Amino acid sequence: MKKILLSLALLANCIAFSQTINLESFATGFSSPVEIAHSGDSRLFVVERGGSIKILNSNGTTNPTPFLSISSLISSGGERGLLGLAFHPNYSTNGYFYVNYTNTAGNTVIARYTVSGSDPNVANTGSATILLTITQPFSNHNGGSIKFGPDGYLYIGMGDGGSGGDPGNRAQNINELLGKMLRIDVNTGSPYSSPANNPYVGIAGADEIWAIGLRNPWKFSFNRNNGDLWIADVGQNAYEEINKVASTQAGLNYGWRCYEGNDVYNSTGCAAQSTMTFPIAVTSHNSGNCSITGGYVYTGTIYPNFQNKYFFTDYCSPRIGMADNSGNITYSNPFNGNSFVTFGEDMAGELYVAAINNGTIYKIKDASLGTADFNKNDFTIYPNPAKTEINIKSNGNTYPEEIVIFDTNGKQVHHQKTKNPELINVKTSHLATGLYIIHITDNTGNTATRKLSIE
Structure with a gap:
């Protein structure tokens, strides 16, 4: 048995340094997929920018009837549309789920819906409750991700309102909800409340704010093993950035528009550099990147090589990147012909990635196996x-x-x-x-x- 255990240890040591990513086509036929979520069971819910949410089953089939269709409520195209989906931690008992979309006026809406009482594969379209509407001055930088954190609160990633260079200096303005990570309690208040330990509750600043200084957080997620918050923030001219912090760290300033990545962008009127939280990793536009897409830390069990790696990609560079907890990055070979815009995580922690240009959902695998x-x-x-x-x-x-x-x-x-x-x-x-x-x-x-x- 000693010899067997030794061989297992040696093999595990070899596995830890083998990181070969492969993509397997899992499902096709989606129109501009921008988010993938699960509700605690084997189904995946694929969000289409045009306003539909479709159910993707574990065998790769898609239900013919959408789970939800709200195309009449939204403005879509470019960076607008139905952008985010999150299921309540108690979804199995209360049936609540939340969406993030830009309405017909182009403003961000966070709304709650309820699943149908008679069919778990269809939502009750008449159950909508609008929690929050945030005015958007421009059509771009809407953020879009919403996730429940390990504390049970709903987090909302907001872009800086758009244009270029944050002309309104909104990301650093604590009285603005744009350019922020918001955190709200959907279980109390009408229609929500701000947790008492949000950094600006009871003092100057918007109560909903959890962190400031974001440009356009295109996907954030929580590590299911330890709760760490990972944020992929789209850059301006030169750098894309990845931020990693403990989920309990409140009141952080991620630096935009003062800094882009680690470099000064526009420091006029900015607080001291020592008050900023800088990224764990950056990627350069010189290497072909232009718009980062954040994913998840792998917490599945099938691919040990992937353990504790954060997966991300870039709209302009069809490679899958993996960052470790120190910010070291390795890349896959390019998957040419794809424009990746979202990852998905199933209930078992296995990962998927979607290409917006061809409507394909891929399962991420370790090719070394x-x-x-x-x-x-x-x-x-x-x-x-x-x-x-x-x-x-x-x-x-x-x-x-x-x-x-x-x-x-x-x-x-x-x-x-x-x-x-x-x-x-x-x-x-x-x-x-x-x-x-x-x-x-x-x-x-x-x-x-x-x-x-x-x-």
């Missing part, structure tokens, strides 16, 4: 990742005689002997989602150790 990983050896194992079964094929004169599968704690979860020299089928439907180690002993007594992922 593919068949090619084994072809250089005596055996080919496929598919990998697997669901209900794998096949083991001999590539040489030897053949597998014994197959043993262990979980990452070293516990044996499957044992199988065979004398078939051609092709061996191993059932894996009894295995839970996650990473396993497979030992293959051939007819000469040699043993090969490989990694196996079950999804």
Whole structure:
């Protein structure tokens, strides 16, 4: 057993440094998808900029009837439209969900809806309650993301109101809701209240503000493991930025318009640099970036390589980036022909990304677990990742005689002997989602150790 555990440890060490991203087409046919959310079950809800929310099932099919359609209420195109969706933490019992859209006047609206009492796949369109309307002076920089934090409050990412360079200096103005991260309590008040520990409650400044100094936060998210808040903020001329802070840090100033990334942009009338919170990572327009799209920290179990990595991309550069907790970034190869604008996270923590230009939802996978990983050896194992079964094929004169599968704690979860020299089928439907180690002993007594992922 010591030898097995040692091999597991060595293999895990190798896995930690292998970071190869692959995309698998999961569903097609969407019109300008800009958000993907889940309600605590296996369904994904895909938000279309034009005003519809569609249900995407775990088998890749899309329900023919939209969950919600509010196209008559919104102005869409460019950076406007139906932009955000968040399900109440108690959605399974109260049926509440929240949307962020620009209305026909171009202003931001945060509204609550309720699911139908008779059909869980359809919303009650007559249940709308408007919580908040924020005037937008220009058509761009509307933000759009809304998320419930680990504290149960609703967070709203607001852009600076648009144009270029924040001409109204709104992001630094504590009496304006634009250019801010807002935080409201949707469980008390009419239609909401501001939590008592919001930084400007009871003093000068808007009660709803949680943080200031954002330009256009195009996607933020909370790490489900530790609550950290990650914000991708779109830059002006030179840099895109990624911010990471503890979700309990109130009253931060992310620096815009005083700073773009780490560089001074327009410091007229700005507070001291020491009062600003600077990004954990920046990307340069010199490398082809132009508009960052934030995603999630991977908290799933299928791909250990991805653990504790924050996924992001850029509208102008079709690569998927991964940032670690120190801000070090690695990139995938380009997925040419795609303009990515949103990520999605399912209930298990697995990740998806959507291309607005072709309406495709892709599942993000670790390509290093593919068949090619084994072809250089005596055996080919496929598919990998697997669901209900794998096949083991001999590539040489030897053949597998014994197959043993262990979980990452070293516990044996499957044992199988065979004398078939051609092709061996191993059932894996009894295995839970996650990473396993497979030992293959051939007819000469040699043993090969490989990694196996079950999804």
